[in-house]
Amino acid sequence: MVVVSKAKIIGSQMFGLALLAIVLGLIPPALGFNIYYVLLAAISLSVTIMVAAWNIIGGYAGQLDLAAPVYFVVGSFVTTHLLVFYHVIPWVGIAAGALVTVVLAIILGYPTFRFGIKEVWYALLTAALVVIMQRIAWFIMTSYYYPILGSNEVYISQYIPKDANPWLYLYFPMNYTIYYYIFLALLVFTVWLNLRIKRSKLGYYLAAIREDELAAEALGIDVRRYKLYALMIYAAILGVAGGFHIMMIGILAYKNFDPWLGIVIAVMGIVGGLGSIEGAVMSGLMLRTIEEWLRSSFGAIIPGIHYLIYGVIIIIVAVLKPEGLAAVINYVKEKLGLVQYG
């Protein structure tokens, strides 16, 4: 095996990013800009962003976080709330949403890490958070939104001014292509951030924490602080993605806090191969697309059958390649002489 210089690694990573952007950028024309398919593709990207963000807390830092919907939907919630009640444009709402999710990550993460909650207990706690948030959202929407808006759900299109600039309000009815490219940009950014973190001090420290917390602490790593950094970055990305997502989907409901989504994101991250951003992206794109394809192809014949097939696929991957898709990617890279070190 050849040791590749750092400059060459960065170069090949930038090449990979560009390739990702170009290939995914060609999808909408390939789909003939069909509204339905482009919407599905955009949702796929949005899920993949979540998996890529999860890779930071789950893959790098090794914390089995199941609370992705918490930060994602809080981002949606803040954006919607500011738009509906204060006529704040979504761009500002999304920024505010990201800020709120980061603060939420600190409020939730600080005591969690302070009291050393980890492994399965961390997973349980984060799964419970989604349910708790759903109940809080239910309470807010039934007792506060309902009397004012006349509905438990918020239909965003009703609150967009008639002569609004679509770019200012991120409002493109029946045109999901623009949302698709927004998500693509966000995905490329998230992947870039992953690569950047992996090469940085933060990346080394998170990996050490993942491998052995006590040994990491004995090497001078403030374990709680670095776990919290990972959680904050993860939360911020999800908050931003959630803001854009709600502008695309257009309906905010308390059920958006969906515990199943939290599990799916973690499963995709694990199937991709813990700590491998390439694996996470491939897994997110492929599994989400397969799930949708199974649903549309078989879901109507036997309801729920797509989950069964989906489950079987995951079991097959887990048995054949416990290291996840990353092992396959590394094999190809080795063959191409692009082994990454350092």
Next chain:
Amino acid sequence: MGDTMRGDMILKVDNVVKRFGGLVAVNKFSMEVRKGEIVGLIGPNGAGKTTLFNCITGVYKPEEGEIVFMNEKITGLPPHVIIRKGIARTWQKVRPFKKMTALEAVTVGVLLRRSNVSKAIKRAEKLLEFVGLPREKFHKLGTELTLIEHKLIDLARALGTEPKLLLLDEVAAGLRPHEMDRLANVLLKVKNELGITLIVVEHVMRFVMGLSERVVVMHEGRKIAEGSPEEVASNPMVIEAYLGTKPM
């Protein structure tokens, strides 16, 4: 009372007590370590040696007594703060970073005092060379290495944090005789070339007797003897602790 230290003292352990429920693991234990020496800390199984290490490095908080390092009280500080003061350790049972390469693991240690990753990697390479890990092993994952290699990496990782005092918890355990000699030579280099003070907790008498200038013997949480290796080896109390009393 513990704040006063003679000029050449680096560590002072003063009447430290650590209990686990009813068991007193460390019982009013005191010892002093001078700058630049290698101190052996020996004792039979369950004597409290590892517990004492864990008290010094902040893994446990002692119930009584105090620990003073370079004229500063460090009792009860968390591990990541203590290492910053200059006390590093290795582990009795190696704790490798399994999914990281040898070089990455050592880089983690170096990053404590050098934030620049590229420079930290270069320094980590030097340290791995220093402890004598063959170059072709630098990019092997933790899962692909042998015990002696793990011990060397563990040592290099600790050296990366630029300690003034290094605590070695049973480094020789599980090694073959020629591997022990190899490790002993590395430890002498650590002392002579890097000027780091060492406390070597050991079970293997041959190893510690050959390496240490001074030996402290611990038994049931207490210090029962102290002196040169020869003095200690012929001390009846030490023989009794290790072998039991002669039947009457």
